[in-house]
Amino acid sequence: MPISRRTMLEAAALSLAGTAPVRAASPACRDGAAPATGWRPGIEGQRRADLGDGRYLNPIVSGDRADPNVLKDGADYYATFSSFDHYPGIIIWHSRDLVNWQPIGPALRTPIGSVWALDIAKHDGRYFIYIPVFVPPTPEAPSRSPFRVYVIHADSMHGPWSEPHDMAIEGYIDPGHAVGEDGRRYLFLGDGHRVRLSDDGLSKAGPIEKVYDGWPIPPDWVVEGFALEGPKVLRRGGYFYLFSGEGGTAGPPTSHMVIVARARSILGPWENCPHNPIVHTASRTEPWWSRGHATPLEAPDGSWWLIYHGYENGLRTLGRQVLLEPFTWTADGWPKATGGILPGPLPKPRGAVAGAHGFALSTDFAHDTLGTALTFFKPQPGYLERARFGAGGLRLKGQGSGPADASPLAMIVGEPVYRVTVDLEVHDGGEGGLLLFYDDKLFCGVGVTEGKLHSFQGGTRQMWPARPTIAGRRVHLRVVNDREIVTFSYSEDGTHWAQVVSFEVSGYNHNMGGGFLSLRPAIYAAGPGEVQYRSLAFAAGA
Structure with missing residues (x-):
């Protein structure tokens, strides 16, 4: 059977994510x-409203829109x-x-x-x-x-x-x-x-x-x-x-x-x-x-x-x-x-041919995705000059002293269950990491400086539990969000993973934090140096 271009794109994205195709998650109804029921998985397993049989299932565009x-x-x-x-x-x-x-x-x-x-x-x-x-x-x-x-x-x-x-x-x-x-x-x-x-x-x-x-x-x-x-x-x-x-x-x-x-x-x-x-x-x-x-x-x-x-x-x-x-x-x-x-x-409404839906979040950062997949939070003037995309990935210039004032790069996710993995390397005293970011006062995640991991909860840098050391400046970080129970892990070789910390994040929303925002996976660069992100892999589903 001939393989469609969309199938090849989805397979390529899942290959980058390092995972087999996953079942799209049904929405939580408590x-x-x-x-x-009946979600139709789209690119990288993300929810697609069009069920392919003349019907659709809300939301038509998932995530914070x-x-x-x-x-x-x-x-x-x-x-x-x-x-x-x-x-x-x-x-x-x-x-x-x-x-x-x-x-x-x-x-x-x-x-x-x-x-x-x-x-x-x-x-x-x-x-x-x-x-x-x-x-x-x-x-x-x-x-x-x-x-x-x-x-x-x-x-x-x-x-x-x-x-x-x-x-x-x-x-x-x-x-x-x-x-x-x-x-x-x-x-x-x-x-x-x-x-x-x-x-x-x-x-x-x-x-x-x-x-x-x-x-x-x-x-x-x-x-x-x-x-x-x-x-x-x-x-x-x-x-x-x-x-x-x-x-x-x-x-x-x-x-x-x-x-x-x-x-x-x-x-x-x-x-x-x-x-x-x-x-x-x-x-x-x-x-x-x-x-x-x-x-x-x-x-x-x-x-x-x-x-x-x-x-x-x-x-x-x-x-x-x-x-x-x-x-x-x-x-x-x-x-x-x-x-x-x-x-x-x-x-569904009739009278028009269904087009494609959505886009891939996984990337090797070879091309600029600002304004579609990634956006800066509260950027300063000249913010676009901080990000350089190319064959070696994304080189993100540091700003501030940590996630709160680093103007992280965040992406909208519309699935109750997903995972995000990044490959990063810090340079010249920089700090980078992977977050679930609501705003500059409410976030959690794991940060990296040379030889050391850090964790954040509730918008503050945590002193406990003890953080493992790493051999150098390069590390892989992963977050799994399973219906607001989130687990952060790290790997020095991209194959063997160890858990760092887990959080419950259901309170990271407008009713607690104000601002009408959402909880988004994000990467950041702080300190005097810069952070090189070689890839970001996204996969949705259970």
Whole structure:
């Protein structure tokens, strides 16, 4: 039987990982929820939503892809997600069928702060990304609002993208672009606000106004807060439909939801849907928690779908993952979601040929993967010059005194069970290592200096237990994450392995650490020297 190119790619990636193919893991469903089954393994065993039989199983994109925003552009769909403190940021993904997605690359390389829920728009043949950014006040500017809205633009979704332009919109998050019946452009903003834009879409052209109060959440519902956010405007059948999130995106499993309002004019007034909320996690026993922040989309076959995010039951460390749910229009013109609690496989949208999905995380570092597989956490200006890719691997220049201030290189992982192995060598007093990294205050892992191993837990360097010595500067490190029980091991020859330390990491999530992030495998370089990484091997499954 002929071997497909995809099979050869997967075999090559698994060969690099030093492992046989593994079974893709089913998602954890705790507290009595029935587990979903039937995952179709993709590249390196990673989860693939498309089951190959006309059905799909959520998530459609696994791992930390919070606040999904999707643009339908003819036969193409483009998505991007909150990249927060990771750069290069705003990774753009492409699909033809809403189920299979592949990354194109980053749209933002210049650090401007923590990138939150953004919006993609196309107007008069040009593409725009509206970017809310969180920058904490400083002693030099104590009164400045921590939130600002920027915009970048391009002639193609493949770029090149402009440098970010400050729109002088302060104090608001979650922009949503819309065009009114009069052809004027607007941004809807968090907490029910709206501002008119200039014709070129690059600046505000009027005052910011409160135009919508949201849907009144019943007082006995257990939510994180009111949090009216994520406005997305759809024009259909004589109405403007405003899809929003409420309830908070983390906190209790029952926090988040999708609500809808409509108006005959972009100027309002807005009438709430009688079926609100159209999406809501009502119980902690459901397979997906905190479902919300939806974009409505028409599929190639004319059916309608919501793309939104949610936490996998009991696996907050993976972050908010991308979910796809069908909806219909009622006789009186309101959307009605039909996927229930998303308990298992659903029929796929039709009308388009399925494309490839995902990408390999394993690498020999011969080619630059910044902005797709790897991103720097809170990088300093000039950060791209720290990394040199080539035939000998990645040479990463040291920064800071340890993982907390080294701006580690991290990757998003969407599997409950996986392992990552790296081959590294420290040079000239450098320190490197392998981490599971949430942020600069919350991480664990193993570090290496010449002749010595170190361990980290809870964001601090540990003094116990006793660490083994190593013969030289080169070592192999491995982490196995088995549903939030993680074990770090080392090998001096790449064949014989010894355990260093194990941790339980279920608390390494937003509800403990804040910041809306996820727990990511990461590598780093600290100290005066540099670290050479010759390979990184990833494998998913039990």
